[in-house]
Amino acid sequence: MLAVPNPWEALLAWLVRMDPSRREIILAALSLLVLFAIGTAGYVLLENWTVADGIYMTFITLSTIGFQEVHTLSAAGRFFTLGLGITGIGLLSFVAVRSAQLFFASERLQERRMMKRIRNLSDHYIVCGHGRVGQRLAEDLYHEGKDVVVIDIDETVIADLHEPGYLYMTGDAEEEDTLLDAGIDRARGLILTLPQDSSNVFVALTAREMNPNLFVLARTVDHDNRSKLLNAGANKVIAPAEVGADRMAQVVLRPHTDEFLEHVLHTSALSRQIDEVQVHQNAPLAGQTLAESNFRQQFEAIVIGIIDAETGEMTFNPSPSERIDAGDILIVLGETDVIDALRTKVCTP
DSSP states (O other): OOOOOOHHHHHHHHHHHSOHHHHHHHHHHHHHHHHHHHHHHHHHHHHOOOHHHHHHHHHHHHTTOOOOOSSOOOHHHHHHHHHHHHHHHHHHHHHHHHHHHHHHHHHHHHHHHHHHHHHTOOSOEEEEOOSHHHHHHHHHHHHTTOOEEEEESOHHHHHTOOSTTOEEEESOTTSHHHHHHTTTTTOSEEEEOOSSHHHHHHHHHHHHHHOTTOEEEEEOSSGGGHHHHHHHTOSEEEOHHHHHHHHHHHHHHOHHHHHHHHHHHOTTOTTEEEEEEEOOTTOTTTTOBTTTTTHHHHHOOEEEEEEOTTTOOEEESOOTTOBOOTTOEEEEEEEHHHHHHHHHHTSOO
């Protein structure tokens, strides 16, 4: 015959496996339930009250609401209420304090786990400032499979970043310790979207000293501050307001061109994009011309431009006789899977 598991043994085993702090809170809560039952039974037996009156009197005593007694209490009933109140208030205080401690402990544990993940990163991107621009940039990088660390000084902003895989930290990006904690010395790029241009200038200058090989992209609110950001160490400075104005002018002046570009590169058309692919040493494509490689026949993609590895010059709309050397970067328009195949099959050894 199969033995029927004892529910009390199962409960005891469950409590033993539990974290000690949680176990204390659960045991205290169970003690409160037991005390509630004892209080109800005590009023019924000592004062000959109904069960409903006993429940109500126990509730207002343990909750310290302080309403008037249901009925006049006897001397025994008053001493019973005194003991019930002292015990109940003590248990309630214990549960409240331990729950708060557990909450803050879990917050610190989550923060330590987050910092451990950040310390293990390399070649990642750091986004300073999680406003509208910073949020969009972080989301695009994250959906492209890039490791991103978001820094913001506002704790309420950071509190909303709980998506799986999102790495974030609360801190002032103008402080060196904050940048070090974000792994600035191991990062590939730094994106500055802080609300003040002066803050972006200071962070760019600090980051450039900490990592000379870092790619720094900065947003500017005032066009006149572009040169300051470049002198501070930013590789590229973008004014979102100017970009938006240029796009609106494009729509008005060249509507058909804009419609074509939107059709080809619209963010919803995730399968088609313009991307850059570097040709590595000893790759099958290195040393061949576009005609010799049968590029269009193999990949159904268009090479818009070629950036020379030595001079950095870009050749737009290269001819079929254009030779591709190791280290060159191809600017390609095509389907996502086609570009991935191009990158893995003929651009790497």
